[in-house]
Ligand code: ADP
């Protein structure tokens with residue numbers, strides 16, 4: 309069902325409570341990466357141009373329900389003002405919605421500025437519990453609610469779900485793009501569509517595998533996850549990461565793929581090392597030749613070639629999970645080569661998952677992917693086919 313966005317309502321003469329994700333990296337009280345702030349500017353400018361005022365709210369870090377100066381949003385207000393070339397009032401209120409914040413809201417009403425930022429929503433314990441009167445207090449600052457924080461869309465918190473009990477909610481441009489792009493790739497893709505899955509554990513991704521196996525035409529498996537499947541097929545995998553308690557599950561998944569007649573591809577070779585280290589010496593091993601004291605840390609050259617070949621006729625790719633330990637230079641090649649293959653094809657590609665997005669960024673291939681989701685956990689839950697509460701809570705069109 310499609311949801312209302314900022315374009316479906318009027319902000320003229322209204323104040324909007326805008327939930328953003330300003331959980332930005334900080335060092336010594338200074339914002340070191342303003343990407344997340346910059347990415348909200350289109351929504352903010354749209355509301356201002358439409359004649360609205362803005363009360364912003366966000367969490368930062370995990371202050372666990374009490375004021376913690378190191379995660380105060382004060383430096384964020386400064387950065388935002390600089391980026392917008394416009395005053396942003398900061399409500400330096402340890403209770404977030406108390407008297408101090410209300411006085412700043414008066415200044416907003418009086419026309420001293422068009423924007424204000426509330427203190428870190430997680431200074432209050434009710435935030436993550438969506439409990440008590442907190443959502444009502446947040447809502448009291450505004451006439452309408454705009455959710456532009458995809459990163460918390462899978463959470464039921466006061467500042468994204470609770471507030472919708474008191475205000476009409478709509479999506480901002482960032483959220484709208486995430487929802488539109490993910491739903492297109494998963495529920496209405498141009499076929500054939502492939503899923504590339506990797507990363508740390510099968511157990512983290514059971515929901516994703518069982519959902520995507522019903523949606524896609526082909527599944528390519530890399531990362532540590534591959535070893536649980538390979539073991540389930542009877543291969544000796546040395547000291548590679550294997551989840552012994554998930555072998556039966558892996559067998560079930562393999563059987564299901566076979567019944568469906570779909571291509572479910574596992575690595576043919578790996579880069580194997582004796583230690584989990586950045587500069588570990590490695591050898592390329594065929595999948596039936598992994599030594600008892602070796603672990604696979606990346607997919608090997610034959611596998612890369614096979615995966616690239618398998619992706620040639622593919623029109624849509626959904627990717628979660630790095631192909632290897634991309635954090636180590638020796639074991640980043642598999643992930644890099646797959647990203648490059650996507651770049652040189654005309655397919656539509658999306659990447660979801662926190663570490664997967666980090667991998668694509670670290671390897672400098674973000675531009676080669678059509679859409680890298682900004683929400684780690686939220687994108688994973690979306691790939692599992694779950695409804696995201698932060699999206700469900702806003703108004704339907
Ligand atoms: P995401 O956060 O995108 O869902 P995951 O958390 O599932 O991704 O997986 C990312 C992690 O998987 C990375 O830290 C990476 O080092 C690790 N990984 C990938 N391949 C292997 C491997 N062969 N052995 C051990 N760890 C691996």
Ligand code: MG
Nearest residue numbers: 661662663664
């Ligand atoms: Mg992860």
